[in-house]
Amino acid sequence: MKSPSHPRDRGIPEATVARLPLYLRALHGMAERGVATVSSEDLAVAAGVNSAKLRKDLSHLGSYGTRGVGYDVEYLVYQISRELGLTQDWAVAIVGVGNLGRALAGYGGFVSRGFRIAAVFDADPEIVGDDIAGLNVEHIDELEAVIKRRGVSIVVLATPAAAAQEVCDRVVAAGVTSILNFAPVVLTVPDGVDVRKVDLSIELQILAFHEQRKAGGPLMAVDSQ
Amino acid sequence: MKSPSHPRDRGIPEATVARLPLYLRALHGMAERGVATVSSEDLAVAAGVNSAKLRKDLSHLGSYGTRGVGYDVEYLVYQISRELGLTQDWAVAIVGVGNLGRALAGYGGFVSRGFRIAAVFDADPEIVGDDIAGLNVEHIDELEAVIKRRGVSIVVLATPAAAAQEVCDRVVAAGVTSILNFAPVVLTVPDGVDVRKVDLSIELQILAFHEQRKAGGPLMAVDSQ
DNA sequence: GTGACTTTGTGCATCGGTTCACAAAAGGAT
DNA sequence: ATCCTTTTGTGAACCGATGCACAAAGTCAC
Structure with a gap:
């Protein structure tokens, strides 16, 4: 017998946890501007990540999106906040x-x-x-x-x-x-x-490393945030 | 024909670059305390990483160690500083x-x-x-x-x-x-x-996430720095 | 020089994370 | 009810990083 899909599997990848606050920040901004629903593509742009990654991240919390529509902003804010433990102080x-x-x-x-x-x-x-x-x-x-x-x-x-x-x-x-x-x-x-x-x-030393590379031979371009 | 080993191959992994400042800090401390040479094991402990990883990281800069002895502290400080671009201001x-x-x-x-x-x-x-x-x-x-x-x-x-x-x-x-x-x-x-x-x-949100987990069910232990 | 010992440097298996690409699901139009 | 469009959720391939484990290379004692 195989495990029958993992809808609310405990054990969210560390890389995902590190990005949830980013999504949360973007969502808060949207909520303030009165946006009701958002697609993975738009939210991904706002958070500075790629949309496939965003969807996979969110899928670790559960299925909170609606196909053909996107995610409800308020609801997603609540779910991520709860997952991160921000509903308590x-x-x-x-x-x-x-x-x-x-x-x-x-x-x-x-x-x-x-x-x-x-x-x-x-x-x-x-x-x-x-x-x-x-x-x-x-x-x-x-x-x-x-x-x-x-x-x-x-x-x-x-x-x-x-x-x-x-x-x-x-x-x-x-x-x-x-x-x-x-x-x-x-x-x-x-x-x-x-x-x-x-x-x-x-952080500054890492920047200096890349800066030195650029100066030395301008054939590499890096962008990571 | 295969590429004949990469002694000073350009293209240091990003993960390695992020750790070099850590090694550098540990090495500075040792230099101040008058330590002349250090083994990968000791340096790894001081930097809070595992020694295999440390050796692999350093091997990306070149072969600066001596088998059976370890690394010369001053020399390694210089090599890492140069690599990170810290020899200029x-x-x-x-x-x-x-x-x-x-x-x-x-x-x-x-x-x-x-x-x-x-x-x-x-x-x-x-x-x-x-x-x-x-x-x-x-x-x-x-x-x-x-x-x-x-x-x-x-x-x-x-x-x-x-x-x-x-x-x-x-x-x-x-x-x-x-x-x-x-x-x-x-x-x-x-x-x-x-x-x-x-x-x-x-950073605080990530801590809160793990803290919440600990409180909920004490069957996971995490330590990452 | 020889042998015992130490420690590096690295091949290899493994793991976690990213990205692609698509089937499944939902909504809207007719 | 059926078709068309949109967008999610995820299987699978890929990629980089980690850690084991060991041969190679060096030191030291005699």
């Missing part, structure tokens, strides 16, 4: 209030997607007590207590590189299993803890 | 001096890798003329002139979403072919222009 803590931490605390894109900044920490007594984007900066000593008290489940690390692993260990010990790391270090975490990293300097 | 411009633009302008990780912030632009007359991390904020009207005068070849977009495409068009028209985009929009660019995007909110 997430308490996020930011550790490290340097330039970057400050920028992240004030970044509107977080709040607008069901993420609520529940706490901001720093080790510097000069900074503790300051008001950053309406939040009181708390001392790193309070880390574990505040995380537990406010139900923080996602932590953003914006500390200096040297402090990142130690803070990481502490938040993991406090029960956090999702970390977004901006510090330029490789974090070591136990199984079951999910770390994503963003390294601004790596 | 790159003039970078930042457009948009909001929270994020400010943080980027002050980010030490750029300067330390051969990237020099050559200009900072904003449209707001209130901000133009301000001093950000030692740089004079210039008006966006000067964009094209300054880019050309100072030989800017990489532009970082930190503008509001609504302004990003227009600024992008202008910098491309001014001859820039490498763009790092922080605005949450899909940029349209001509062939030959390289765009990389960093979207902070997308």
Whole structure:
């Protein structure tokens, strides 16, 4: 006996998960402009991907389109939001209030997607007590207590590189299993803890690599976003 | 007749390029600590990858290791730097001096890798003329002139979403072919222009997806960085 | 020089992801 | 009710990346 098609099979490919937020953003824009339904072709253009890929991605969530018509914008927004877990709100803590931490605390894109900044920490007594984007900066000593008290489940690390692993260990010990790391270090975490990293300097280095190629011999053209 | 092995074949896989900066960072750390040679195994651990992958990546640059010994740290730093184009310095411009633009302008990780912030632009007359991390904020009207005068070849977009495409068009028209985009929009660019995007909110959404899964049924463990 | 040991570089199997291309499904017109 | 048009959902081929496993190449001790 073979498995009889996988309509709502659990196990969405990682590459698909990474694109769902992109589709969601495009769909939100369309909803605002009053668009009621959209074809895979149009949505693909808006999201900057190819339409076959888009359809295959969406098919992993279920059959939410209508052949000959397209997808209902509102309904698709809801389905993707639910799949990504954005129908609940997430308490996020930011550790490290340097330039970057400050920028992240004030970044509107977080709040607008069901993420609520529940706490901001720093080790510097000069900074503790300051008001950053309406939040009181708390001392790193309070880390574990505040995380537990406010139900923080996602932590953003914006500390200096040297402090990142130690803070990481502490938040993991406090029960956090999702970390977004901006510090330029490789974090070591136990199984079951999910770390994503963003390294601004790596992105520039990749651009420099391609830029150098273009300058050297103009016979390659690259476009990836 | 078959092609007789590809020792310094041009055409390094994209996945490899994306990891080279990681290796470089680990190697810099080792050089500072006075380590002279390193095995693929040790370097792989420091960079958070598996050693077979590391060796295959390095083999794309050439045969820079010594069997039975490992890689010479200094030499490898040089080879990777050269390959990435970091032996020259790159003039970078930042457009948009909001929270994020400010943080980027002050980010030490750029300067330390051969990237020099050559200009900072904003449209707001209130901000133009301000001093950000030692740089004079210039008006966006000067964009094209300054880019050309100072030989800017990489532009970082930190503008509001609504302004990003227009600024992008202008910098491309001014001859820039490498763009790092922080605005949450899909940029349209001509062939030959390289765009990389960093979207902070997308990273959080991906974490939320996995976090939701963990909460729902604790039978999957993920770790990807 | 010989042999024991270490570590690289790579052939090969495998896997996940992308793209093509088309049958199946839905809607609208007559 | 039938035909024509549109667009989805997916099977299958393809492509790039990963990881195993080992031969080749080097070092070191004697």
